[in-house]
Amino acid sequence: MTLKDVKDAGDPPAQDYTEVDLGNELTQGYFEFDGDIYKTGGVSNNWLICLADSRVDFTKQNLVGPGKILMLELNTAHSDGKALPAGTFNVLNPMEITAAxxxxxxxxxxxxxxxxxxxxxxxxxxxxxxxxDFQPLCAAQKGTVSVKKTGDTYTIDFDITDDDFKISVKGSYTVKPYIHDGTADTTSVSTRTTAASGKALNIHKSARRQAFRK
Known part of the structure; x- marks a missing residue:
């Protein structure tokens, strides 16, 4: 992982940001199709993708360090069904999401x-x-996630930024993934029970249906 200071490209005054370049450091992944988990009324389906370095053990129910995890949630069209389409996904502004x-x-x-x-x-x-415990270091507030597909192989390129903590994270991951159908059962996978700041981060479906920021 490479750490360096970068300058904000936005309006002045310029601010110092920390850039985390993971490169190809993430070597394992978990892909889960969750359907219309946010009850959008047919607007979109949702995917949970967890990428991690080789030190993370996804077989454990409670994940502990050391390691690095990138947790992504992508929204796709209902017409795509249970297939993850190729394309560029843009991070929604968290202050502008008022409804599912x-x-x-x-x-x-x-x-x-x-x-x-x-x-x-x-x-x-x-x-x-x-x-x-895993520490939440960057909450995506802007950026992009690019999905490329060749046969059954996916390449995920990501570049996300958290303006509150002044940190950006980028990198790439290529894999022929096993895809779990989260709509087929209610079992919570290990990646939804990480820990941070001494608290369990239970990423259960009920929590993901909470109201968005206004």
Whole structure:
């Protein structure tokens, strides 16, 4: 992982940002199709994609460090069914989402927190501590996620920014994934029970239906 300071390209005054370049450091992934989990009324379906480095053990129910995890949520058209389409997905502004109908196809759910302290949406989490809790370091507020497909192989390119904590995260991941159908059962997968700041981040379906920021 490469850390360096970059300058905000927006309006002055310029601000110092930390850029996390993961490159091809993420080597494993979990893809889950969750259908219309946000009750958009037919506007979109939702995908949960968790990418991690080799130190993360996805077989454990409670994930602990060390390791790095990128949690993505992508919205696709109902007409795509249970197929993840290729294309560019844009991160929605978290302050402009007022209803589930805002989750249009080819958008990314930003990094959000529910009232119970759980997180959902798109986050970068990491810890270098053996057995330590994963810390939420970057909640996506803007940026893009690009999905490319060749046969059964997917390449995920991501570049997301958190303006509150002044950090951006980018990288790429290529895999022929196993895709879990989250609409077929109610079992919570291990990636939805990470821990951060001493609290369990239970990314259950009920938490992901919480009202969005206004």
């Amino acid at each position: 109908a805002s989750l249009t196809p080819f958008t990314v759910v930003p990094g959000l927190a529910a009232e119970d302290g759980s997180i959902y949406g798109t986050w970068y989490l990491a810890t270098d501590t053996q057995g330590g």
